Amino acid sequence: MDTDTSRFITRVTEAVRTAPGVGFALLRPLLSLLVAGEPVTIAQLATAVGHSEDEIRTALADLPDTEYDAQGRIIGYGLTFNPTPHRYETRGRTFYTWCAMDTLVFPAILGESARVTSPCQATGEPVRLTATPDGPTDVEPATAVVSLVTPDHATSVRTSFCNQSHFFTSAKAAKNWLADHSDARVLPIAEAYDAGRPIMAELLAASPSRKCC
Template identity: 60%
Template sequence: MTTERDRLAATVEAVFGCERNTAHGWHGAPLLRLLAHGEPVEVENLAEAYGRPVHEVRQALAEVPDIEYDEHGRIVGAGLTLRPTPHRFEINGHVLYTWCAMDTLIYPRLLAQPARVTSPCHATGTPIRLTVDDTGVTSADPVTAVVSLVTPDDLTSVRTAFCNHVHFFASSVTARPWLDRHSEAAVLPIAEAYDLGQRVAPPETTTPPS
């Protein structure tokens, strides 16, 4: 019998499991590492990081509707983004942002770098502050904070179908009115959400960005 936790795990696998891929990952680890430098990414540099021909990487990127570009055609967002969102993500001396709350819990492990996270409670606007590294969530304020997750059937646009519904809330009580309006969603405590993410995000073994 498939449980709610099984469905959540399957969705997280579908969204983040491609981190291990190369040119076909919608925000694979090589691209995340380049974005973590805090600068737009040239497609040629991305192709070099993947060890793939430029034309092949361009073709793969063209199949991903969520990738963000600047006016020069450089990549500025793919899960991790240079453009402000509610999820502020400070890593390696750079102030970046993520598309969703779950990203902030998974990327420190993928990038082998600790991060400071600041994001408002989606219901009240109260700031939620976390520190996260490759071992877990090392601090959380408030400690009652939770993460919302959804299990959409269509992930053609991951940002629209998944990320736009994955928020922080100050507590499960605070999240209740939102959950009442989103019957397909669930919330998990921060530590449980981190553990769920680590099933599909093995630690990065290459040199972290400097």
């Protein structure tokens, strides 16, 4: 990875880390509950992280992107039951993610692989891969890339980052999209996984018992 790309990834990492609505300490236990395939109650999440339900509600109030069902149960935060372009199949179930990078990062957080299918943002052609805790495999087409952005003023993690993280079948396919997004660049999928390693490490190290509430 060249120096310029390394600097770009450092900017991405810092921007994600400081974006409004990032809940590192809650994300891992919440993902572990969501991947079981049922909506997550506040009581379940409170038990998982060792805090009171009131403390969890207060913490979730700072995560405005969180998705709920009509009963007030959590159905999405990064990993979601609501359809998006990014199909994420694991444990014999179909989920979705908010962005392309989520599909690469979540297997390392959950410790299990997923089959990913997502359309190229430019052509609509499907990009397929197996996302494992140790990185992507079986990428089709092999030329596929992922877009990342470094916004100057992040609003929320989903709006500022996830909504701009797409798969493309190739860097050439992304050319027109990049022309309209001066704060973005694309990386081969294996490099995009490596770019996510600092975030993965922080998520794995985050302790909800100390930091979430």
